[in-house]
Amino acid sequence: MLKFISIDPGKFKCGVVLVDINKKQVEQAIVLNTEFLAEYIKTLLRVECVSKVIIGNGTTSKENIQKLEFVKKDLIIFEEKNTTFRSKKRYFELFPITGLKKLLPKDFFIMNKNLDALSALIILEDYLHDKFTLSKNINTKTWLK
Numbered sequence: 473m474l475k476f477i478s479i480d481p482g483k484f485k486c487g488v489v490l491v492d493i494n495k496k497q498v499e500q501a502i503v504l505n506t507e508f509l510a511e512y513i514k515t516l517l518r519v520e521c522v523s524k525v526i527i528g529n530g531t532t533s534k535e536n537i538q539k540l541e542f543v544k545k546d547l548i549i550f551e552e553k554n555t556t557f558r559s560k561k562r563y564f565e566l567f568p569i570t571g572l573k574k575l576l577p578k579d580f581f582i583m584n585k586n587l588d589a590l591s592a593l594i595i596l597e598d599y600l601h602d603k604f605t606l607s608k609n610i611n612t613k614t615w616l617k
Contacts, residue, residue, distance in 0.1 A: 475499070475520055477513065478596035479527040480555060480588050481536040482506060487588030490516060491596055493523075497607045501589040506532070510539040517543075528552025528595045550599045552591065559590035566590075566606055 474494055480487035486509045490500040504512055516522060525543045527533060530552045540547055597603055 473521060475522045476596060476600075477516060477522055477525045478592045478599075479509070479513075479525065479536070480552065480591035480595060481509075481528055481531060481533045482588060483532045485588055486536065487590065487592035488512065488516075489589060489592045489596065490520060490522070491593075491604055492607075493600070495607075496602065496604050498593060498604050498610060499607050501593070501606075501610060503588045506536065509536060510542075513540060514542065522546070524548055526550050526596055526599050528555065528591070530555075548599070550595055552595050555591040555594045555598075556587055558594055559587040562590050562594055563587070 473492055476491050476493060478489050478491065484506055485503055486506050487503050488501070488509070489498050491498050500516075502512075513525065524546050525540065526548045527537060527540065527550070529549050533549065533552075537547065537549065593604065
């Protein structure tokens with residue numbers, strides 16, 4: 473299995489996704505406090521066979537890249553322009569509104585805490601020029617930590 477990690481870096485929180493490239497599925501997605509990013513990535517690298525780590529070049533990326541120095545040659549810095557804005561659209565592609573809920577404004581359903589994980593997914597999708605689905609086993613509640 474070929475797996476990539478993608479990171480949407482931020483000053484206070486980061487979105488992180490672990491993706492199985494062969495299955496085209498997101499296996500893990502989380503939004504976490506930036507101070508825990510390096511330790512979380514180290515843990516993922518110990519338990520998963522990860523080929524590449526992609527990080528967006530936006531907010532505080534330089535500081536976060538320094539914290540991820542242990543990744544070295546497997547770290548790719550990639551453009552993340554407008555990913556937060558685009559993550560709202562992607563949210564409804566992954567979590568379509570059904571039934572009577574369609575009558576309510578869409579913004580009512582978006583949990584802004586989730587957008588960082590979706591931004592990380594968009595960074596990866598842009599890098600690979602491909603779309604990914606969510607694994608059936610994914611726990612989206614972890615996006616709220």
